[in-house]
Amino acid sequence: MAGPTAALLIAAVLAPTDPVLASDVQVGGPGEGQEDEARFALTSEAGLNDGLAFPFVHLAIALSAASFGSIDLLEWLGRDLLWRTFLGAAAGYAIGRGLGYLTFHLPMRASLSRTGDGFVALAVTLIAYGVVEMLGGFGFLAVFVSALALRNASRDDDYHDRLHGFAEEAERLLMMVLLVLFGGILAFGGLLTGFDWLMLLFVAGVLLVARPAAGLFSLVGSRLPWREQLVISFFGIRGMGSIYYLAFALNHGSFADPHRLWAIIGGVVLASILLHGVTVTPALRLLDRWQRRRVDSHT
Incomplete structure (x- = not known):
């Protein structure tokens, strides 16, 4: 069983993507108009798969x-895959809506947006993660859902720019x-x-x-132009999420070698850092130029 178990662990650990390592694939700030389909897909994928891959690490x-x-398998299916995922999404949404009310809909003197302080973004992250983890849900998924709920609480407020x-x-x-720490481990930690x-x-x-093939297969039937499909399929950037998942698994399980x-x-x-980091800027610039030409040709 060691071989299939290790294979499952590697698959789950490599599922998270990390667009922070290549900011060109992230959507722009609120109202900046940089939410094209490719950037939106890659950013939303990173937000979702951090939480959705965790049950398979478990x-x-x-x-x-x-x-x-078989009893353990049923326990995993009911607790980790279904209950903890549902709890992470539901509690994350409730926390995001509640914090959205405190931030945007209280009278101005009591509203968090009155402070103009960007630290509220960090507070939302820590509150959502900590509360949901204490409740037994998946904190990463809760952070993603709570951020969406907070954004939808008042989409036109300028405070979103600060956050x-x-x-x-x-x-x-x-x-x-x-x-820097990763480089140190590579150089001196073996x-x-x-x-x-x-x-x-x-x-x-x-x-x-594997990543490009899976990405293209998942986009079968979509109406996206082939250039955007190629960008979405290729730029599945692996980063610190994979390292965290593996460290978590090795600290909670017994794996060979x-x-x-x-x-x-x-x-x-x-x-991934080297390959995607070098290619992302020219690839996205080419995509942006192609999109501008396509828009100009239809006007």
Whole structure:
């Protein structure tokens, strides 16, 4: 069972994408008009799959136990896949709506928007994650849903610009710190110790075959132009979410050869940062120019 369990873990760990590592694939701020289909799809995918892949990390952890049986599978299905996912989405929505009321709909003297402070974005993130985790749901999913609910509480309020700006700055600062730490682990921590040509083939297969093929298959039947489909399918950027998922799994389960798992995931993240980081800006610029020409040709 070790082989299938490790395969499931790797699949779940590599599911999260991280557009923060390539800001060109993120949607623009409120009202900036940069919410084209490709950027919107990649940003929303990253928000959703952080939470939706977590049940399968829990399944891999459960499968790593020697006593796993059909009762454990039913428990995972009912608790982790259904209940905790539902709780994360429902509680996240309730928290987002409640904070949206406190932020935008109270009288001006009591409204959080009166402060003009971007730290409210951080508070919303921590409140949603912490409360839902204490309730037993998936905090990552709750953060995504609560942010959507907060945005919809008052879509035209200028305070959204301040929240977005602070969140973007905080993301980049945190990502810079994490990338420095990641580089240190690569250089001095032996993260890629034992990396061989089979792992290299796997990394290439994930980034150049599996992700684009799965992306194109998921877009079958959509009315998106083929150029946008290619961008959405190719730029599944792997980042810190994969490292967090793997660390969580290895701390809660018993997996054979964890050093090999670290080398595989570290190789995918490193290759993704290099490959997507180099290609994202020219690819998105070409897409933007093509979209402008298409609009001009229809006017």
